[in-house]
Amino acid sequence: MSGEERRGSPEATVRFRRRLADLKRNGSNILLVGTDALAAACERLLGESDAGPRYRLFVTADAGPDTARAKLDAVGPRPDRDAAAVVNWGTDVRGGATASDDADVTASDRDSPGPSRGGPPSDGGSPSDGGPKPDDGPKSDGGPTLREVAVEGDDLRDLGVAVEDAIEGFEEGGARISPAELRVCFDSLTPLVEDYGDRDVRRFLLGVTETVERVDGMGHYHLPARYDSEVVGSLSPLFDAVVEVRRADGEIQQRWHLSDPDIATDWLAL
Numbered sequence: 119m120s121g122e123e124r125r126g127s128p129e130a131t132v133r134f135r136r137r138l139a140d141l142k143r144n145g146s147n148i149l150l151v152g153t154d155a156l157a158a159a160c161e162r163l164l165g166e167s168d169a170g171p172r173y174r175l176f177v178t179a180d181a182g183p184d185t186a187r188a189k190l191d192a193v194g195p196r197p198d199r200d201a202a203a204v205v206n207w208g209t210d211v212r213g214g215a216t217a218s219d220d221a222d223v224t225a226s227d228r229d230s231p232g233p234s235r236g237g238p239p240s241d242g243g244s245p246s247d248g249g250p251k252p253d254d255g256p257k258s259d260g261g262p263t264l265r266e267v268a269v270e271g272d273d274l275r276d277l278g279v280a281v282e283d284a285i286e287g288f289e290e291g292g293a294r295i296s297p298a299e300l301r302v303c304f305d306s307l308t309p310l311v312e313d314y315g316d317r318d319v320r321r322f323l324l325g326v327t328e329t330v331e332r333v334d335g336m337g338h339y340h341l342p343a344r345y346d347s348e349v350v351g352s353l354s355p356l357f358d359a360v361v362e363v364r365r366a367d368g369e370i371q372q373r374w375h376l377s378d379p380d381i382a383t384d385w386l387a388l
Contacts, residue, residue, distance in 0.1 A: 134374070134381050141358055142298045145331035148338040151350050152363035155370045156340055158388055159363045160189065163338045165301045167196045173288040173300045173335075176204040177281060179212075181305040187264055189303065203265040203284045205277070212272045212309060274314060274322040282329050289333075300335030307341045311349050323356050345375070363388070 150159055165172050172195065176186035186204040195202065265287070269280045285302075288295060304326075310319045323339075330337040338361075343349050345362045354360045360375040370388040374381075 130381050133379050134376065134383060137376055137379065137381070142336065143334070144297070145334040146336050146358045147327040147330055147356075148336075149341060149350070149354055149357040149360045150338045150363065151341050151343055151345050151360060153342055153344065155363045155365050155388075156342060157189075158370045159361060159372060160303055160305070160338065160340065161192050162388065163301065163336065164189065164193045164303060165298070165336070167194050167200060170296070171199045171299050172196075172201075173295055174200070174202045175281070175284050175288075175300070175302045176202070177277075177302065177304040178204060178206045179304070179306060179309045180209070182206065182208070183264070183266055185305065186303075190264060201265075201288055202263070203267065203287065205267045205269060205280045205284050207269045207277050207280075207309075209309075211270055212313065274310070274318055278322055278325050281326055285329060285333060285335070295333050295335070297334035298336055300330070300333055302330055302335060302337035304337065304339040307339050307353070311341075311353075316352065319353075320356060323353070327356065345373075 148163065150156055150163070152159075164174055172193075174190060174193075174195070176183075176189065178186055183204050183206050186202075190202050265284075267280050267284055269277050281302075285300065288300065307319075310322070314322075327337065339357070341350065341353070345360065350360065354375070355377065358377065362373040362375070364371050364385070366385070371385045372388045373385050374383045376382070
């Protein structure tokens with residue numbers, strides 16, 4: 119039987135909990151979908167600060183640095199041990215890209231690099247060369263400095279390089295990121311799926327998710343769309359899980375869909 123049919127059974131519950139523990143230990147990437155209450159789920163996925171050091175990276179596409187600061191404040195960061203950065207891909211530099219359309223990306227694409235490191239230098243570059251431009255932003259209230267990186271080009275490779283550099287920046291000075299300490303929030307995928315071709319988006323996401331998993335981090339990617347929509351169906355195979363969020367019966371609820379093993383939960387209180 120499928121995971122949908124075994125939902126709620128004791129066997130499925132045990133397998134689900136084991137898989138969640140594995141995703142936390144070995145790194146994971148989650149597609150966060152729904153038309154309401156994504157912010158509450160995002161806060162949970164950013165991790166509790168009291169559980170240990172947190173390295174939080176926000177990637178803002180149709181949000182912005184102020185939104186990232188508000189999210190950081192909401193989780194109560196520990197300035198003595200936590201670190202945070204935001205990669206801002208503003209609408210003023212993005213263009214509707216012409217993309218190589220609709221070609222499927224197979225598992226073999228994981229062998230080809232996502233973000234191209236043969237372009238702009240990782241130390242920032244200049245606004246004219248398309249490279250990321252670092253900027254030490256102001257501190258969120260009572261929290262660590264939110265290091266800002268502005269992406270000056272509209273190529274997805276520029277964004278991919280900036281994300282990879284920001285993650286590597288957390289390990290400068292000899293720091294070592296332990297499993298689940300890195301939390302990445304990508305808000306949101308909407309500009310990518312609207313302005314770029316299917317092949318380019320898939321290749322970009324394969325590169326970024328691989329980078330997150332390489333340091334055993336946990337990334338979640340906002341996509342304000344219904345679970346049964348075409349865009350969610352197209353992107354979901356690239357992620358370890360899809361989490362639906364909704365408001366119902368006076369509370370915020372979540373439903374998990376795991377691809378391996380094939381298990382879906384009932385609607386659960388967040």
